[in-house]
Amino acid sequence: MFNLVKGTHDVILSEADKYSYIEQTFIQVAEFFNYKEFRTPIIESSELFQRSVGDSSDIVRKEMYTFLDKGDRSITLRPELTAGIIRSIVNNKLLALGDIPVKAYYVGPCFRYERPQQGRYRQFNQFGIECVGVVSPYRDVEVISLCYYGLKILGFKNLKLVINCLGDDESRTNYKNVLRDYFAKHLDNMCGDCKERFKLNVLRILDCKDPSDQEIVKNAPRIEDYLTPKSKENFDKILKTLDNLGIEYEIDRNLVRGLDYYSDVVFEFHYTSSKGINYGALCGGGHYNKLIQEIGGPKDIEGCGFAIGIERIASVMNDDNLFADIDESLDCYVMPLDISYQNKAIEIATTLRLNGFKSDVNLEGKGLKGMLKKALKFNTKYALILGEDEVNSNKIVVKDLKEEKQESIELDELISYLDQKESEDCECHHHQNEE
Numbered sequence: 001m002f003n004l005v006k007g008t009h010d011v012i013l014s015e016a017d018k019y020s021y022i023e024q025t026f027i028q029v030a031e032f033f034n035y036k037e038f039r040t041p042i043i044e045s046s047e048l049f050q051r052s053v054g055d056s057s058d059i060v061r062k063e064m065y066t067f068l069d070k071g072d073r074s075i076t077l078r079p080e081l082t083a084g085i086i087r088s089i090v091n092n093k094l095l096a097l098g099d100i101p102v103k104a105y106y107v108g109p110c111f112r113y114e115r116p117q118q119g120r121y122r123q124f125n126q127f128g129i130e131c132v133g134v135v136s137p138y139r140d141v142e143v144i145s146l147c148y149y150g151l152k153i154l155g156f157k158n159l160k161l162v163i164n165c166l167g168d169d170e171s172r173t174n175y176k177n178v179l180r181d182y183f184a185k186h187l188d189n190m191c192g193d194c195k196e197r198f199k200l201n202v203l204r205i206l207d208c209k210d211p212s213d214q215e216i217v218k219n220a221p222r223i224e225d226y227l228t229p230k231s232k233e234n235f236d237k238i239l240k241t242l243d244n245l246g247i248e249y250e251i252d253r254n255l256v257r258g259l260d261y262y263s264d265v266v267f268e269f270h271y272t273s274s275k276g277i278n279y280g281a282l283c284g285g286g287h288y289n290k291l292i293q294e295i296g297g298p299k300d301i302e303g304c305g306f307a308i309g310i311e312r313i314a315s316v317m318n319d320d321n322l323f324a325d326i327d328e329s330l331d332c333y334v335m336p337l338d339i340s341y342q343n344k345a346i347e348i349a350t351t352l353r354l355n356g357f358k359s360d361v362n363l364e365g366k367g368l369k370g371m372l373k374k375a376l377k378f379n380t381k382y383a384l385i386l387g388e389d390e391v392n393s394n395k396i397v398v399k400d401l402k403e404e405k406q407e408s409i410e411l412d413e414l415i416s417y418l419d420q421k422e423s424e425d426c427e428c429h430h431h432q433n434e435e
């Protein structure tokens with residue numbers, strides 16, 4: 001027996017269906033917003049993340065799975081996907097073609113060496129988007145709204161959009177200077193991490209979760225007083241458009257996010273389940289001014305994106321029973337009553353599948369009762385019984401497991417018989433709806 005590697009988990013059976021459902025929902029929304037899929041490698045050069053996610057981030061400082069490969073290259077399992085997506089956009093010269101914006105979505109696993117806890121894993125899955133070549137604040141709104149509608153379609157209510165503006169370069173330089181002056185006076189009384197953050201990226205101190213540090217953070221100078229008119233104006237436009245779209249938000253001036261590359265608007269969607277469990281951020285994202293250039297792309301091209309954690313979304317949806325609609329039923333279960341009919345059964349199951357009926361076949365020979373039990377376990381609509389009489393007369397018994405009625409049908413007519421039954425079923429639903 002082998003145990004799971006600490007912090008990892010198997011996603012299997014119905015849980016895997018749920019993950020696919022979440023991913024497919026977001027993929028469809030992204031396609032509706034004219035985003036295209038990007039699949040980039042799980043391994044990238046370590047330097048990519050040092051340059052993008054940033055040397056001062058917790059991720060790069062403590063959480064990366066980094067190793068030397070057999071050719072002595074420093075390789076890292078991606079802790080997030082943005083860096084790889086931008087690298088890919090730059091390498092493939094998608095921006096040089098002048099095709100901006102490049103609108104990319106992605107889905108896949110990420111790796112962070114974090115302390116495992118409720119909803120936090122060392123291998124987890126993200127869906128996300130990047131819009132590269134943002135020249136208008138309304139693109140930022142588009143990115144935020146895509147995330148909002150994805151969550152809405154999944155059934156989330158009472159979402160809290162938490163938003164902040166980190167300002168452009170000039171705003172941030174001015175702000176960081178006053179922050180440094182402020183925190184320099186308090187640093188002796190702050191945690192070790194903050195002392196480190198002070199050296200690497202003073203903005204990160206605003207993110208500190210240490211309660212006694214939070215008192216000091218509360219009285220720190222505020223970014224809003226140092227925003228350039230342009231940053232301020234853009235942020236106001238974003239907020240006003242969110243108002244018009246009916247997306248409620250709360251401004252949190254201490255929201256800086258854990259990755260170094262953000263500037264101007266940053267956001268998270270927070271959610272508390274109906275059981276009162278606060279899951280914190282379901283997703284996070286924001287605007288980035290310098291990232292593309294940092295990764296070797298053209299100057300002055302800006303982007304915006306977000307990532308959601310599939311694990312976190314799934315556990316909230318489990319808590320709040322938002323998965324009700326997933327259909328796990330089977331149309332047909334073919335049951336040969338003797339081993340010698342199995343080849344016939346396989347042929348029938350194949351024909352059913354090719355005609356659009358989700359089907360399985362029993363090859364385990366457990367007798368009629370045992371097979372029916374299995375059919376019920378699979379939530380089957382029609383059990384198809386193949387006994388001696390049927391084989392001899394080229395027929396099959398179709399047992400409707402819901403109505404508990406059965407009929408013997410010519411094999412040649414099986415598909416048209418089932419089609420007919422299905423369309424009656426639909427009409428019946430239709431009439432019920434009308435009533």
Ligand code: AMP
Pocket residue numbers: 080112114119120121122123124125126258281282283284285307308309310311312
């Ligand atoms: P980030 O890339 O840090 O902005 O994270 C985006 C989202 O990914 C978060 O809001 C979480 O939902 C999810 N996430 C981040 N880290 C983990 C983790 N260790 N385990 C599970 N989900 C995570």
